[in-house]
Amino acid sequence: MVTLPDRQAGEIPELPPMPPHASAASVLVQALPSLSPATRMGVVDAAEANMKVNANGRWADFDRNTTPYMNEPSDMTNSRLYREVIFAGPARAGKTVMLLATVSHLIVCDPGICRIVHMTENSGEQWVDEELMPMIENSPELSRRQGRGRSDRNILSKKFIGGAKVLIGAPTKNFLSGNTTRVVLFTDIDRMALNIGKEGSPFAMGAKRTETLGSRGMTVAEASPGHVITDPGWRAKTPHEAPPCAGILDLYNGGTRGRWYWDCPECGEAFEPRFERLRYDKTLSPAEAGAAAYMLCPHHGCVIEHSQKIALNRAGYWLHETPEGGLARLDSGDVLKSDRVSYHLNGAAASFASWARLVSKYETALQSYKNGGDESPLQVTINTDQGMPYLPRAMSDEGALTVEGLRALCQPLAQKIAPEWARFLIASVDVQAHYFEVQITAFGLDGRRAIIDRYPIKDAPESAPGAAGRLLEPHTYIEDWDALLPILETVYPVQGQDYGLRVMALACDFHGKPGVSDRATAFWQKRRKLGEVSKWFFVRGHGGFKVEGRQWYRAPLRASDGKPARDIKLLNIATDKHKDTTFASLSRPDGGAGALILGQWMSDDQLKEFTAEMRSDKGWVRRPNMPRNESIDLSGYAQALAEHKGLLKLDPSNPRPWALGGLENTYAVAIADPSRGEAPQIATVARIDPVEQKRKSPRRIAYLD
Structure with a gap:
């Protein structure tokens, strides 16, 4: 604001010079990125080039070898062959980083509108404060692209140079209706209501927002299983079929049904690392039993130590089901025909979950259940630590009372x-x-x-x-x-x-x-x-x-x-x-x-x-x-x-x-x-x-x- 000096009546003041006109060049510089074609770069490649991650309090370059099992699902969030990506797995397995990598790619390589759906608006605000904004502000290229206007940096709405826009909200009828969106990301979908305003599941409503964009649209959901198995007599009909239950595993069953595999370092046979393949002395205390836990190869009983997990994960790969009931890699062209590519990771393979911790928490919860009858801790560790659905004892065939x-x-x-x-x-x-x-x-x-x-x-x-x-x-x-x-x-x-x-x-x-x-x-x-x-x-x-x-x-x-x-x-x-x-x-x-x-x-x-x-x-x-x-x-x-x-x-x-x-x-x-x-x-x-x-x-x- 220019302040005019005091003057007498009729006196012509000396006015300060007017500010210079805005430069058309500066405006053009900000507008031109929106006209740029999409960069032909995968999500993981773009994350390594542009994204920083919080590594125990230190911001470091994204490293694809930290959670190798997240690389294929992350790249699929920008696929033109699939329109939906489903990832079920344990907590702290890197699922959030997959969403952040997707956002990073959308900001830098292929600007568009993205909706991120959280359990509640409050949890969405917390995620923005603790995950999204720290990642953007500590990643130079992403920070440079942040909009500078006041309306560009609202807590639940972020705009970026080049046309990218990120909206964060709760699974409500208003947030999931009436707007075309190129990417919709659901985080922890199993903690959301199964029906929104009597109009359907949140995932179905979110997928509608991307429908008119054809292969350019993408709907992504991740969660640890949170719903119990509904049929205690269920038996898998295909190699990777998940038990019948609502939420993320129901979505998973409707896709290609991928599971993570290792090749046994001794016999070379492929197998899925699962919690039930861990062996330990159940007569010991939970902590002692966990400390001595190891895994057995299901083919020849080869012993696999926890120290081998990092190397096995880096050499690991996803196998999806084929129409004939077999298994194949996604790029083979032989997998189930579907618009949805789906993944289910067992907690035994998760990078940040030690076998000692998995066993200790499971045995502690099991002992609590046996002593007091409270199934809650047991369900929590099976859902969030192992990434598996839970069958309550009261619903099991052998547990039914007569x-x-x-x-x-x-x-x-x-x-x-x-x-x-x-x-x-x-x-x-x-x-x-x-x-x-x-x-x-x-x-x-x-x-x-x-x-x-x-x-x-x-x-x-x-x-x-x-x-x-x-x-x-x-x-x-x-x-x-x-x-x-x-x-x-x-x-x-x-x-x-x-x-x-x-x-x-x-x-x-x-x-x-x-x-x-x-x-x-x-x-x-x-x-x-x-x-x-x-x-x-x-x-x-x-x-x-x-x-x-x-x-x-x-x-x-x-x-x-x-x-x-x-x-x-x-x-x-x-x-x-x-x-x-x-x-x-x-x-x-x-x-x-x-x-x-x-x-x-x-x-x-x-x-x-x-x-x-x-x-x-x-x-x-x-x-x-x-x-x-x-x-x-x-x-x-x-x-x-x-x-x-x-x-x-x-x-x-x-x-x-x-x-x-x-x-x-x-x-x-x-x-x-x-x-x-x-x-x-x-x-x-x-x-x-x-x-x-x-x-x-x-x-x-x-x-x-």
Whole structure:
């Protein structure tokens, strides 16, 4: 801006000289690159010439030998023979560098419009800040081509000299509709919704944006598998067919189906390096087992050490399926006829994944699953470290529950007797229209548990209105909830001991017929006034495997203003995760740590309830013609409450007071009656008024005949 000097009226000022006219030459210099023909250079060659990569904090030239298995897929993103490129593989295998190399080639060699689709707009912004812009700014040729205008450098829109434009967004209807784009890149597509705005998959919508450009258009997707196998009985019909599951592997199966191969350094035979071909001593700790892991050639049993992986990868190659069921290299012209070239890399070949680390993480997750029944860590390491799809145990043929199989697992435990290893008891209650269904579960220090009692409560308490002539109605009468009070007063003998255990805490379903939640809230408020909230918990379930955490204790919130909706704190649980735990615990025939042990006293109907649901990709669903599933729900409630109390944090060498063995246990009660010469038997605390109960000793025992 030019500032004019002050002057008197009528005085002619001396004005500063006007700035020079813009040079047409400078404008032309910026415009001419857009008229240049495309440079005939492959994506990998262009990356080596123009692109820098972050190598452990140091910006270095792109090196095709770092992740050799990414060279062919990267070059195919600029192919005129294919219109789609699919790459499935483990995390940190170099998939992101393939996308960056594609962008680099588009900026320098063949300018056009590119859309990069991320899981969310926030993750897209983070990727721009941490991956895209640092790469551009540290690559001189790419940095020189950045547009200089303010609108050229928006966080989600980048323009470059020569006509290249890069747009970054989320998989939304608006971002994937209405615009012709030459290149669409999907990153981590398996973490996106399978259907966008009820108009189809994100990949299908993205591919539409390139359709009118013919062979000039390209749609690329990469991801680690994130969806479970949908058919447990599947058997591969072709050499490289992937199991049936949604997402990236479904896209892969629709292409040429390429896999990465090595030639054995001893026998020279070609084979695919896979995690299941690693050998190690499973009796060692995960870290020790991983450190000694090696691979066996499937042809002649040749031993291949991890130190040979770099050389084998540099000499490795992709083989794709042929129409006759054979395998061939892509440039042979014999591969499956398709507009889509597809690749699937096993984590054992990934450059940045050591076999020691792969084995250690897998064995650690497997041990966690066996002990606690949580499949999440196991699925994560198989998906992201091995690059493979996951088949939940509950969906496998050998893992399917049957009444006959459960009956065979039942142990000779007496009903109403806690095993000698039991340290505390949890009661769980399911609310039905006219009764409470009660289950008592005994827990040990190592997470094993046994169902020791199961019964319904159908009669209303004598003090409830009209109790003599009706069934229990927990949705109508607050007084009917007092029928639960004796549960915490019951003492269960411990096998072989002269003491029994009272129930430490109770978990009850918060939902049911209209009115149940209101009556449950009022009942809980009474317990709070008596200082008993540490024993009474009401459960709200949350379905799906994407729920964060396993259980959390808090008041319910209103969605509108965030204020408490009810004056009660609820034990919120991830129901599907706990159902995974229940299923896994039932699958331990040895009855060891983490097992759920069933007694022979249980009826077939109670066992059948464990088979009432099946696991799907989104959660557990009811099987047809299976009306009851109380055994699953009650076991899940018990496990969730035990974990909330601290089950998974117990130190066997220094247990909490409620997990001690013997009469020092907070909930232990001496039950032998030497004067009568009788063995220990079930006893109940004498019923007294709740107010009086706070003042009197809780150890008054009345024996049952």
